[in-house]
Amino acid sequence: MLPAAVPSRQHTVQPMVTGTSVLGIVYDKGVLLAADTLLSYGSMAKAQNIPRLHAVEKTVIGASGEYSDFQRILEILKAKALEETTTSVMDSLYTEESGMTAENTWNYLRMLLYSRRSKFNPFWNELLVAGKDLKGKPFLGSVDKIGTTVRDNFIATGFGAYLAMPLLREKWRPDLTEGEARALLEDCMKILFFRDCRASPRIQLAKCADDEVLVSEPYELDTAAAWQAEAYRQSVGELEDDGGW
């Protein structure tokens, strides 16, 4: 028990309620994001139907890591979007109809996360930002908790970086259709469910294409067939050749 006089720690030292991977992929007409809807409290599955992909104006942001920090970041971004639409500023960015694009939001988030890390009190997240870039082309970028930014055609945070990225790297083409991109992401989400013990099969997708931003309701992946794989039904040693999982 702590003695009464000891002050509480004010700086983040470890995340408590967390979300796992977020995946993103650029396809021919836009960007698709996917994430499961599980919040974990260490090894406990604390909440199983929580969206981790959110739309703010024309941008979709997905977060892995500490969920309360994501909630705070969304508050800040919503306040910024409101400020934009309700104040007049002598700046072409604000007087143009397009307002803040995803690329602007990405840069803003980078500044936010870098300044918090420089005070040793980070937002403990890895964020994916999707939408359009300054030139109107599909945009997908990530920012991590120390402000490292990466812009690419496919990005995965958390465990997805190890399990999903190899698949995304292999299968990505610049002319992927929406159906192909969705199938690829769902395949990656299945694999994450099987191998990441903080993942669930209940997922959510988000799409930024043309001028629309859509975030889907959560739905369950169909993993029934996969559980029937030989490797799960027979024990090691009975399989031909393989002898493995």
Add this chain to the structure above:
Amino acid sequence: MGTLMASTEESSVVATTSLPIEHRFSPYDFNGGTVAAVSGPDYVVVAADTRLSSGYEIKSRNVTKLHALTDKCILASAGCKTDVDQLRSVLDIRGKMYQYNHRKPMNTPSVAQMLSVTLYGKRFFPYYAFNVLAGIDAQGVGAVYSYDAIGSFERTQYSAAGSGQAYVIPFLDNVIGNRNRLEEKPILTATEVVELLKDAFLSAGERDIYTGDQVEIMVVTRDGIQTQTFALKAD
């Protein structure tokens, strides 16, 4: 943590002494990569790989480590990318202010000094950036400056920094610096230097896990900057 074990035939005694473990958030990450630059009588060649790593993960195979601060001066940086990005933003702003105040862009030796004071300004919470500055100086001669993380700098004929530094510098010592060679030191053209740097990066990419994917090479002359890329192994 230390473990003391004494075992006899009948029993085994294990005594463990452990030091307290402190968990602490680190504001830095090492994102790897190698940069190098070689200067000549009227040119400077600067090269950098394009891989961004974090731990054993490759975050991207196509991120540049080169940043033109003026049209005659390029900053090549390896280390922690978020600090490198911040450093570039700060230098861009200071360079712009200089240009507004003096009605001319900064020349390379001035940029070199500015980089040094900018780095030292964060002496007690450094930018984790290992820099090589390459440019054409006021006389039109190629210049290379190498830095440590807190701003100590020196003008040299050639330099390298980053995770593959130890593979590149000895090679450049022999081939550019003519060390341990009996022939007279040759004067190389920019094209010859580009080929030598490609070899240097091939070697570094072979042995350094953080170096690979592509090399971006920029040649700076008084006429401007020309860029080319060269593929490396992706393993």
